[in-house]
Ligand code: FES
């Protein structure tokens with residue numbers, strides 16, 4: 001293994017000092033002169049027509065600068081493809097939907113004005129259940145979507161965007177199977193990723209054609225592209241701020257940016273628009289609901305002969321990315337299960353609850369959390385150890401799959417069997433696994449069980465990244481990248497890559513602010529693409545800059561450029577370190593070397609994450625305690641050990657493992673309201689309840705880029721929830737598949753309290 | 763004889779933050795501190811001390827933790843007017859004002875990358891500081907207990923515990 005100067009070594013994050021001293025400015029820490037504040041009046045009804053709105057009284061309050069309703073907002077459109085959601089409409093579709101917008105001198109004045117807006121509603125019947133919404137007589141949310149069914153997407157990932165998995169011949173798979181399993185499972189507790197920082201933006205216009213937005217977007221440059229699609233061809237400058245975490249949810253969120261832009265336009269002043277926590281939890285975005293009626297064929301040796309079923313996806317009132325998530329989920333199912341015959345048909349359905357958004361696990365977690373419990377019924381029938389099953393069936397080099405673009409890709413990554421073996425060994429799987437529905441140990445009322453889950457995506461190489469690297473004569477390098485820092489340390493990691501290539505001290509490498517007018521195209525750090533996709537663009541730019549530098553320095557040494565080497569801002573002939581010339585001697589003070597790098601999508605190198613869990617169930621109280629978690633992965637080459645373990649530890653939160661234990665958005669289907677939009681009633685893990693956590697991280701080189709690394713951060717929570725179901729089922733000897741496994745459900749499974757009817761209509 | 767209407771002197775409030783005393787006029791105006799303002803609001807909006815973060819604004823997450831006479835408090839749950847005459851320390855006041863030297867806790871958080879997004883970090887550091895003020899050599903469990911009101915969604919907890927215990931060890935307390 002290559003010993004690098006920076007790569008693989010722990011180095012302090014570039015923003016570390018600002019973080020620990022409180023200097024770092026998140027979006028709500030920024031104010032700009034003459035700025036107003038914006039707020040939304042939100043609907044108390046899940047579905048209603050607005051008959052009348054009277055804003056006169058609100059307008060009279062001193063300090064109120066604008067009140068906008070559906071009658072006077074610009075015709076900018078949001079929602080998924082086709083764009084179908086107005087900023088404000090004459091119809092509201094969930095409790096919390098926007099009814100009016102206010103801009104005023106202070107947030108307090110905004111609140112006061114909101115109270116004085118009189119609205120007359122005509123309530124309409126509402127629908128929340130995904131299958132009820134599909135019925136012909138169901139209330140319809142949008143005229144353009146009969147049956148509340150969103151049309152399959154055929155643009156976002158190209159003309160063949162994957163919208164189902166239909167491969168081979170299911171009838172053949174039926175014949176070949178030793179066991180056929182039919183099952184039903186839901187992952188509909190719509191957990192909230194709940195980053196600490198609520199979503200926020202500042203919007204300001206220059207004239208009528210140029211808009212600047214400062215936001216906590218996870219992908220400020222892509223955000224610009226998306227907003228231009230929604231607003232027409234205006235000049236738009238998107239400036240990112242450090243992201244007070246996002247976990248996907250703040251990648252692109254027109255629903256708070258367009259209102260801010262509308263208010264800024266109406267008032268001619270900058271407007272800051274930051275959600276409060278209740279709004280964040282009740283009227284922003286939650287996970288997609290996922291429900292599967294599935295059928296699986298399996299042979300005794302764990303060969304999967306077919307997978308078929310209906311995958312019902314509940315978007316709530318809308319989702320910007322549901323169809324894209326379906327595409328990725330469909331691809332990820334194939335990575336987990338080697339199978340020749342598929343007929344998995346998704347349906348994307350709108351209902352009258354809060355919108356859904358993109359969250360770490362992007363479609364794959366939603367799909368797998370519902371699909372895996374059905375697959376495990378097959379493993380149980382066949383008497384197979386799930387670790388062996390996953391090892392046999394996870395995609396291997398040379399095997400193919402259809403990815404989100406509908407194109408057949410052949411895996412040219414690595415075999416993860418070694419990571420699986422090492423993970424199992426570290427966890428002590430062989431000793432702890434006693435068979436299906438058999439506890440690992442029983443001590444009085446306390447029963448322990450173990451479970452395992454797997455996940456991976458091929459998105460580590462998704463989409464395009466571009467970067468410039470500029471060398472200045474004083475021996476410094478600047479990376480031009482639209483990469484936002486959202487907690488993974490990726491802005492620091494790309495500095496390490498450039499410092500390694502140019503052999504510069506880390507302090508001499510910096511990144512430009514995430515300003516779309518300064519930087520070239522960057523999709524953003526999503527889908528674990530930071531290391532491979534963004535890294536590749538930056539590496540190429542640094543190599544290009546270095547090549548230009550050597551071309552200029554070659555004359556000084558009378559050698560060919562290829563014979564040169566650079567270190568600490570000087571250049572020398574390879575092997576002849578006695579004569580070193582500083583960059584400035586070759587470049588002069590009046591020039592720079594600007595290297596350009598571009599990464600083109602490559603879906604051929606899936607990543608991998610396996611999560612082993614051990615739980616202890618108190619059969620007296622029904623409480624489930626997560627005792628131990630072991631994660632196993634192979635990342636090719638570690639870039640920064642501490643940033644990596646941080647991301648791996650992240651498997652618990654952000655609507656991950658804990659969405660199987662206690663996290664849920666509690667939805668009242670009588671009133672259509674979210675009952676727990678606050679951080680006391682929405683449960684989260686505290687410092688005093690941490691499980692033991694250990695990671696197995698292998699470094700088998702990938703054919704990715706110069707450092708042979710790939711990313712894994714996005715996927716770390718996704719294998720967890722189904723692993724917890726398995727562990728609890730084994731602990732109590734009863735199959736559990738109703739997320740989250742709160743004490744009442746456990747006690748019901750143990751027949752200690754009366755059972756109630758399950759959701760699901762068939 | 764007409765009496766001259768008596769003008770009440772304005773109500774004022776003085777706060778000592780990070781060693782400096784500030785006086786405010788109480789009122790609703792843009793440059794005044796409203797009696798309904800929380801300490802978090804005043805710190806952020808009037809003193810520009812935005813290192814103190816607001817997440818839940820309801821006493822549930824600890825993002826807004828500051829020291830009040832050395833004890834950790836949620837500044838979103840205190841009215842500014844309640845803090846008259848008290849000593850307040852925010853994250854900005856933790857490093858040495860003259861030398862700029864970081865508190866050992868801050869340095870340890872840097873060394874251990876004990877954060878991801880960093881939004882929860884000021885609150886976590888302040889809660890830890892309060893613990894170490896009263897208990898300079900806590901056990902891991904005592905640290906966990908002291909931080910149990912601090913929300914961290916990125917799950918930086920494990921690195922935080924390493925960072926804190928490292929300080930405890932280095933200071934020769936354990
Ligand atoms: S913001 Fe004060 S406790 Fe959450």
Ligand code: FES
Pocket residue numbers: 196244245487877878879880881882883913914915916917918
């Ligand atoms: S580091 Fe992001 S919430 Fe703690």
